[in-house]
Amino acid sequence: xxxxxxxxxxxxxxxxxxxxxxxxxxxxxxxxxxxxxxxxxxxxxxxxxxxxxxxxxxxxxxxxxxxxxxxxxxxxxxxxxxxxxxxxxxxxxxxxxxxxxxxxxxxxxxxxxxxxxxxxxxxxxxxxxxxxxxxxxxxxxxxxxxxxxxxxxxxxxxxxxxxxxxxxxxxxxxxxxxxxxxxxxxxxxxxxxxxxxxxxxxxxxxxxxxxxxxxxxxxxxxxxxxxxxxxxxxxxxxxxxxxxxxxxxxxxxxxxxxxxx
Amino acid sequence: xxxxxxxxxxxxxxxxxxxxxxxxxxxxxxxxxxxxxxxxxxxxxxxxxxxxxxxxxxxxxxxxxxxxxxxxxxxxxxxxxxxxxxxxxxxxxxxxxxxxxxxxxxxxxxxxxxxxxxxxxxxxxxxxxxxxxxxxxxxxxxxxxxxxxxxxxxxxxxxxxxxxxxxxxxxxxxxxxxxxxxxxxxxxxxxxxxxxxxxxxxxxxxxxxxxxxxxxxxxxxxxxxxxxxxxxxxxxxxxxxxxxxxxxxxxxxxxxxxxxx
Numbered sequence: 001x002x003x004x005x006x007x008x009x010x011x012x013x014x015x016x017x018x019x020x021x022x023x024x025x026x027x028x029x030x031x032x033x034x035x036x037x038x039x040x041x042x043x044x045x046x047x048x049x050x051x052x053x054x055x056x057x058x059x060x061x062x063x064x065x066x067x068x069x070x071x072x073x074x075x076x077x078x079x080x081x082x083x084x085x086x087x088x089x090x091x092x093x094x095x096x097x098x099x100x101x102x103x104x105x106x107x108x109x110x111x112x113x114x115x116x117x118x119x120x121x122x123x124x125x126x127x128x129x130x131x132x133x134x135x136x137x138x139x140x141x142x143x144x145x146x147x148x149x150x151x152x153x154x155x156x157x158x159x160x161x162x163x164x165x166x167x168x169x170x171x172x173x174x175x176x177x178x179x180x181x182x183x184x185x186x187x188x189x190x191x192x193x194x195x196x197x198x199x200x201x202x203x204x205x206x207x208x209x210x211x212x213x214x215x216x217x218x219x220x221x222x223x224x225x226x227x228x229x230x231x232x233x234x235x236x237x238x239x240x241x242x243x244x245x246x247x248x249x250x251x252x253x254x255x256x257x258x259x260x261x
Numbered sequence: 262x263x264x265x266x267x268x269x270x271x272x273x274x275x276x277x278x279x280x281x282x283x284x285x286x287x288x289x290x291x292x293x294x295x296x297x298x299x300x301x302x303x304x305x306x307x308x309x310x311x312x313x314x315x316x317x318x319x320x321x322x323x324x325x326x327x328x329x330x331x332x333x334x335x336x337x338x339x340x341x342x343x344x345x346x347x348x349x350x351x352x353x354x355x356x357x358x359x360x361x362x363x364x365x366x367x368x369x370x371x372x373x374x375x376x377x378x379x380x381x382x383x384x385x386x387x388x389x390x391x392x393x394x395x396x397x398x399x400x401x402x403x404x405x406x407x408x409x410x411x412x413x414x415x416x417x418x419x420x421x422x423x424x425x426x427x428x429x430x431x432x433x434x435x436x437x438x439x440x441x442x443x444x445x446x447x448x449x450x451x452x453x454x455x456x457x458x459x460x461x462x463x464x465x466x467x468x469x470x471x472x473x474x475x476x477x478x479x480x481x482x483x484x485x486x487x488x489x490x491x492x493x494x495x496x497x498x499x500x501x502x503x504x505x506x507x508x509x510x511x512x513x514x515x516x517x518x519x520x521x522x
Contacts, residue, residue, distance in 0.1 A: 043305065044304065044305050044308070047305070047308050047309065047312065048308065048323055050312075051308065051311075051312075051320055051323055052323075059312055062309055062312055062313075180522055181522065183444055183445075183522055184444075187522070188522075261441055261442065261444055261448070261449075261522050
């Protein structure tokens with residue numbers, strides 16, 4: 001049975017009314033998205049960046065310039081319905097805001113990209129009896145900037161960001177297969193174990209989000225992450241960008257099951 | 262075991278040397294692609310068209326303006342390595358040529374898109390003992406223009422083209438599942454049986470390719486097709502375009518297995 005779309009709408013309205021918190025666990029069963037808005041002049045570069053890096057940047061929708069509507073949630077307002085936005089100028093984080101309506105108008109021609117999020121496959125992981133640690137601990141998922149360069153596109157370049165979930169060694173293969181059925185929302189892990197090979201030296205110090213406990217017998221499993229565009233913004237320094245704050249996602253009306261192969 | 266990349270290169274050289282024939286069955290195990298080249302001014306519209314219509318237009322690579330190289334086959338020449346090209350002006354087919362080097366230079370800024378092709382999942386269908394009729398009959402796959410509108414993008418619009426394969430009724434579910442594991446190359450069928458619901462009135466009269474026999478007890482199964490961009494060119498009338506001729510594909514160095522989920 002499909003989840004009730006009213007729960008997605010209600011969750012967005014809570015965010016629109018000013019609630020500022022990570023969205024993990026909100027409106028379960030509905031697809032959550034990463035977001036990045038760039039001036040029209042940078043839109044080609046980013047759409048191509050997504051095409052060339054589909055694991056970290058699976059683009060699920062693109063708006064017309066200046067538009068704040070998306071086909072993924074027709075009554076949503078992309079300027080207000082994310083709990084917390086980040087504002088970037090020349091690659092520097094300059095502000096965090098719960099509402100970017102004024103900036104949207106000031107820029108005039110922002111093209112907004114909505115990007116799949118690994119939260120989509122967390123429900124099937126849990127249904128298979130695989131604990132998702134950051135949910136169990138009530139935290140934001142831990143994310144790490146890796147040493148893996150994305151394939152550049154025009155002026156955009158940067159390294160891949162990954163999310164990490166500790167998985168018991170005897171469930172790792174199953175976690176890979178379950179998530180692999182969702183290629184539109186990052187799909188299978190890009191790396192299992194051996195964090196040092198990704199340039200990650202300390203799993204207790206994520207670059208984004210919160211650290212989580214890793215129990216004996218568990219292996220750190222790494223999925224490509226939709227915060228990668230923020231790393232590209234930091235590295236490539238477009239004059240202006242708005243993104244979601246990591247873990248504070250856009251909640252769509254699309255059931256997670258839409259993306260399952 | 263991976264297939265020998267030399268077979269892909271050799272197949273491209275045969276095409277480059279002037280052989281004009283459909284590529285089905287050439288360099289088995291290597292990904293074949295649909296192609297469309299458009300002036301730079303139309304590139305955003307097409308990349309967005311692909312993002313919005315990933316079933317018929319799964320974009321596997323995009324070149325820089327004017328470039329004739331692709332990361333899918335580093336030693337290939339996109340101006341010469343397809344057996345037969347189609348040249349379009351203002352939406353009208355004006356020429357069919359085995360070499361478009363001169364036109365490439367004349368235009369100067371063509372951006373080329375390589376798009377996944379259903380040939381990739383034909384090998385696993387055959388390995389599962391499901392006959393692929395057009396291969397068995399030595400013909401080009403039959404393709405039909407449907408009544409299903411693609412989601413428009415900028416100036417580009419048009420209806421979806423599908424390829425059709427007759428499948429015994431007791432193997433249809435398996436054919437759907439096998440092809441569904443290849444979402445980057447059209448994936449699962451978009452329609453099974455009931456051709457009239459797609460606006461197809463006569464299965465013996467395909468709009469592109471050749472008709473194939475349908476035996477008693479077989480069901481026509483329809484997959485989204487990478488000839489859809491050509492239907493969009495006809496409907497949207499960009500000033501200039503080059504495409505492959507249907508069935509005459511670009512052979513890459515990428516093993517088909519790369520796309521399997």
